[in-house]
Amino acid sequence: MSRTGRRAALLSVVVVAVLGIVALLASGLAHDPKAIASPLVGRAAPDFRLEGIHGSPVQLSHLKGQVVVVNFWASWCAECRTEQQALNQTWSDFRDSGVVVLGVNFQDQRADAEAYLASSAVTYPNVEDTESRTALAYGLRGVPETFVVDRDGHIVDRVIGPVDAGRLGATLNTLTHRGTP
Amino acid sequence: MGRLGELGLVLALALSAYGLVAAAVGGRTGRPVLVESARRTALPLLATLVTVNAAMLLALLQDDFTLRYVAENSSRATPTFFKVLSLWAADDGSLLLWNLILAGYLAAVALRFRRERPTTFPYALSVLYAVQLFYVVLVNGPSRPFATVPDVATVAGAGTALLDGRGPAPLLQNHPLMAVHPPFLYLGFIGFTVPFAFGIAALVVGNGSDRWAALTRRWTLAVWCFLTVGLLLGALWSYSVLGWGGYWAWDPVENVALLPWLVSTAFLHSAMLQERRGMARLWNVVLVVAAFALMTFGTFLTRGNVLSSIHAFAQSGVGPAYLVFLALVLLVGFGLVAWRLPTLRSAPAIDSTLSREAAFVGNNVLLLAAAAIILVGTVFPLVVEATTNRQTTVGAPYFRSALAPVFLLLLLLVGTAPLLPWRAANRSRALRRLRVPAAAAALVMAGSAVAGDDKPSALLGFGLGTLVVVANGQEILTGIVVGRRSDRRGAVAALRRGRRRYAGLAAHIGLGLLAIGITASSSFAQQSELTLAAGHSASFAGYDVRYEGLTTAQEPQRTVLTAALSVRGTGSDDASVLLDPRLNLYPAASEPIGSPAILHGPVWDLYASVIGLQDSGRSATFRLYHNPGVGLLWLGGALMALAGAAATWPVRRRPGRPGPTRRVRVRSRTKRPDRRRTAGPTPRPDRQPAHPVVRTGAP
């Protein structure tokens, strides 16, 4: 090959390689490294029986037939406070349509959890995951994290971080066949 | 303050753009006046960036919470020391420091070449300004360090400030090492711009001169030292702050910081091929371009929020800008290499595969293999997700087992290659020099096998580490002994004369110690988790550990809970030592940040962190570690850095006497003994001096 031909070939190799690298890295820029998909979505929700913070123990499988919003939270978690309003709202909107909001307290002190619940006017049931077994079974990566379980006990949605009342409401509307209001 | 800073950044933009154009045009059209004016621009540029950084520092110290950066990264309660550190505690501020350091390098280059003007100089200067321009653009647009707090600015005018700031991220204000780890790392990273600039300039000029390698070798060495220190301090920070008893997690950002280190280590060796034998010219340019590109890639990964890592800067909007810059660096760098490949190719020839030259080839391929494994492993999750939408993790266990063979082979090479002379080794002489190191390594291996070691990789690590230490130590000792006898001025003079070589050997010894330390700590650490009630004790690793109870101290910026442990040996007369692992509660942090307590020892460390408190501290849960070899690791690392510094340090030549560099050259040109062999048999061919030092008699 002539010198210019070799040059052109080499240069095009460099250009193609650089474009490939840039495309790959650009795809990396586009996604959020913290958004990790949960393998549990679409599967049966892992069952648990946990002591209630105020009331009686709750077993998930006993709630079959109802839609359950399982919300992992802790009193030390700042983002949990930001979503509290949305959860309270969801509970009051949907409690008569066969939806249970269930708070699961994660790595907390009992007294702190009780103080938190009192201060944020929570009326839905809350349970205590003392040894984080439920958290590990649900693949928890932090709090808040929320799972939506349908009437058959399958997980249909998972939200990392604070829930959005609108999105949660839409999911619950579909699940309870209420349709859009 | 904010105004002054923003003004300074605009001025810096203009100055770097001017420098870039003036140097390039001056070089192209052969007008030295323009080049000189570009060279002189470096000082005002440095002064401007010093002012900009001072402005931010002052804003931090004065609690000027009108600035968003100050409000988000400092608070009234933050101690002054950590207020200063806040300058580089987050993305925007650290880019200011980054720019300052780059301008410092630019000014150093300008100063160094105030009289001497290699043909590459105008283009190198131009490349330096181009890189500076990119980073100045970055702080003028995509990142705005001097942005004001939005609502304050619009609602109440710029005069009103927030009452208090959020304070630095708790993890970053928990240990004074944050004062030195980032600056050293930045000095190491940014410094690669200088060899890169001269490499690119050599490609542009294209006359195949070997000068640039000699010109940049010392720069690269200095940069390598900074990076070595930066990496070590990072490991030390991880060990002293994170409370997990380890120092290197194979976190993506640690990985990408190691990449330029590996590649520049390869360059430091192969540059000698070019300097002494005129070999590997193009290859060396490839290495400096690669080191700089990898550094840029690393900043992209770190600051572009691409991989999740403890170092990831939150919500950084500069990712796309870095990507464009990286693409430019790769295109220009490797495009020029491809362009010059047909013309710049040298035709190196070696006399023997048993020679220093061949060893350097081995060094380069192994270092690059290690770099390739780390690079591919780090981006592997990205590739898999982009192509198959599946998510994977490539973490520490993978890197450990993938890299172990490469690093062990490298140790083998470092333990044997320094025994080989340039050109061609006499096999029996080489074997004779290998006797002591090989015997020492075999003894150590047999000894630890008898002592009950059950991990083959640990056995190899110890053996090869010993080989490295003894082989390189033997070379230094031989030099001292022979130097003292053959040189009237004694061993010190001999050592000084062969400074570069002895520094290299000392760095190898450091590496050997480092390897032994890493092997010991990763294979034989003991750990235990204990929950103790106050006043109770338990035994761990041959110690009696007693929980003395919890004390609470209120500091302005945090609450410190100290769970004191007293540790005593099992002997009856052993004195007890107090360990004070702590939990720090920062208002901004949801969870407490731990501070482990470490009893540093020469052979092992005792390390304790408190991970939980029950019943308001009446009982506490601890993690205890008995870590052998960690001290050796720091020692070895420090030796590497010091040796690098010793080789970098400029030596003043005394008038009237030929300087050390001259003498080395004379020696290598006329007295290389293997030449004599081809010139014809000499009376005592096997009496070729094993060591270069002896070849120079007293003048």
Place this chain on the structure above:
Amino acid sequence: MTSSPAPARPERRARQGTRSGAHPGPRPRLLGPGALVALAIVVALLSLAAVAVRGANKPLSRAEQAQQIAAELRCPVCQDLSAADSPAPLARQMRQQISEGLAAGDSPAAIEDRFVAAYGETVLLRPPSSGPGRLAYAVPLLALVGAVAAGAATLRVWRRRSTQPVPERAPLAAGDRSRVEAALDRWSEEE
């Protein structure tokens, strides 16, 4: 340290005019420098073999086994640390579950699978050996083989270029030669 006159070393004669270190002719001394190095290598390899056998046959305690499993799992609430290393409470509970699983007689694979079922494959610190993850295991092998091949090829090419004797670019001046000889004399006295 004046050593007694050393017996004529075999390589001194053998080396005359030869390029590399071939050792033709009889060797008067049985233990040359090579023999000691060879002995060292044999000792090293024997120790290695002994340790490898011992390591392979060593029964792991339950705690060690749990530690091994935990070291392969990522602590989900922290960055880049394994469940074995992390001081986070959730990692502690993972370790506890692993120990309980082992105590209940579960295999390490079954324990890992339970975490994968909840967290997905990202919980494994090594990419899975099925699917695209397999490629990750080819990388170190390819890198090492590639490096050795590239190095060997380079050396072959470089070596071939110098089949002719290297030309003497700077012949020794008479003064230099005598100085070299003087230095060599000192060297041999010292050795």
